[in-house]
Amino acid sequence: MSVRPYRDIARRKCRQIKVGAVRVGGDAPITVQSMTNTLTADAKATIAQIQALEAAGADIVRVSCPDEESTAAMGEIVRAAKVPIVADIHFHYKRAIEAAKAGAACLRINPGNIGSADRVKEVVKAAKDHGCAMRIGVNAGSLERELLERYGEPCPEAMVESALDHAKILEDNDFFEFKISVKASDVFLAVAAYQGLADACDYPLHLGITEAGGFRSGTVKSSIGMGSLLWAGIGDTIRVSLSADPVEEIKVGFDILKSLNLRHRGVNIISCPSCARQQYEVIKTVERLEQRIAHINTPMTVSVIGCVVNGPGEARETDIGFTGGGNGTHQVYIAGVPHHRLKDADIVDHLVELIEKKAAEIEAAKAAAAAASGAKTAAE
Ligand code: SF4
Numbered sequence: 584m585s586v587r588p589y590r591d592i593a594r595r596k597c598r599q600i601k602v603g604a605v606r607v608g609g610d611a612p613i614t615v616q617s618m619t620n621t622l623t624a625d626a627k628a629t630i631a632q633i634q635a636l637e638a639a640g641a642d643i644v645r646v647s648c649p650d651e652e653s654t655a656a657m658g659e660i661v662r663a664a665k666v667p668i669v670a671d672i673h674f675h676y677k678r679a680i681e682a683a684k685a686g687a688a689c690l691r692i693n694p695g696n697i698g699s700a701d702r703v704k705e706v707v708k709a710a711k712d713h714g715c716a717m718r719i720g721v722n723a724g725s726l727e728r729e730l731l732e733r734y735g736e737p738c739p740e741a742m743v744e745s746a747l748d749h750a751k752i753l754e755d756n757d758f759f760e761f762k763i764s765v766k767a768s769d770v771f772l773a774v775a776a777y778q779g780l781a782d783a784c785d786y787p788l789h790l791g792i793t794e795a796g797g798f799r800s801g802t803v804k805s806s807i808g809m810g811s812l813l814w815a816g817i818g819d820t821i822r823v824s825l826s827a828d829p830v831e832e833i834k835v836g837f838d839i840l841k842s843l844n845l846r847h848r849g850v851n852i853i854s855c856p857s858c859a860r861q862q863y864e865v866i867k868t869v870e871r872l873e874q875r876i877a878h879i880n881t882p883m884t885v886s887v888i889g890c891v892v893n894g895p896g897e898a899r900e901t902d903i904g905f906t907g908g909g910n911g912t913h914q915v916y917i918a919g920v921p922h923h924r925l926k927d928a929d930i931v932d933h934l935v936e937l938i939e940k941k942a943a944e945i946e947a948a949k950a951a952a953a954a955a956s957g958a959k960t961a962a963e
Contacts, residue, residue: 593816594816595788598759600760601760602643602688603666603688604667605688607820608762608786613813615643615833615840616641616645616789616833617822617833617836618644619646624650633660633664633666636830640837640849641666642666643667643689646669648671648681650678651681654681661686661687661688670682672690672692679697679706680706683712687713688714689718694717694753703752704756716760717758717761721764721766723773724737727748737767743780746780750763761786762787762788762819763784764789766793766824768795768804770804770807774808774811777817777818778815778817781817789818789819790812790817790822791821791824792823795823798831802823802825809839810843823835847882848880849876850876850882851882852869852872852873852885852887853887861889863911865887865888868887872887872931872935875935886916887934888905889907890906891908898914899916899919900919904916905930908924911926912926
């Protein structure tokens, strides 16, 4: 029995597949992915963007392959990338085969759109030969005409049926290394479609609220849609879709997972909105602090609170706590207990120093634990 059952999320049980070296589904951590928006044929620009996404923590990156020039660049892109690369294919089965040969770890392709059964066989063979997974990507905006006529409009049932039809084609070809998405820009539709699909199959699910909008509105929609699914235990890999720098998609993705305690990466800052009681400029401090600690991947929680109304209470639950006090004298907490005071000094500099020290301690403890378990295994 968990100590805080109200925080427990029971994850949907599903198969596990591998996208390159990254496990998706089963008990694997929920992964965060994004997509490049450079011209894929421009390998240099695409690699630079993939590296920026990797630095932000991306587990998987998708690259579109609309033409032969794109798949021709895939080999170079795959070799330069540390993360597995998904090739996004629409209709052209030859691009899928070329991408698989070039080392793509996954093909995003809907087998029902490829054409003849022979073409499907060729693509599946290429995927099997090159250890490539697939993603069936159903989108409310591009549902098959027959389903639209039968259901009258894009609806959850039509999206689930479309996904299962595509899945059946792969199953008939003895291929099971795939995940599925049923995206829609409408949050209600996407959530209902994913719920239906989660009940109807045991494949890993790739979550997304497609064409969600600009940075702010897209973040809100994605957080509501994906957040409610993840909270219900549904979802194995996520892509936040924003009309913004793809690096922001990764950051928002991790923030959604952090909010639900599903994954921890970097510093989780708890800060108050500030008010007339604040004893220092909370908003500016948090802005500067976030920039200065963006490079830290070690999970930890830091509270930055304007005054004693909520400061001590929040600090109790954190690794490092900071509460504004009178006369420029602020209280610092370590591991939830008062540790020292800071008077007339730069708050951000001080917090960065404490956070970097704590991160180094956590990493050293992790390395020591890993070395100890390695030595134990070697002795056994
Ligand atoms: S913690 Fe203090 S400063 Fe921050 S919002 Fe609450 S009362 Fe205002």
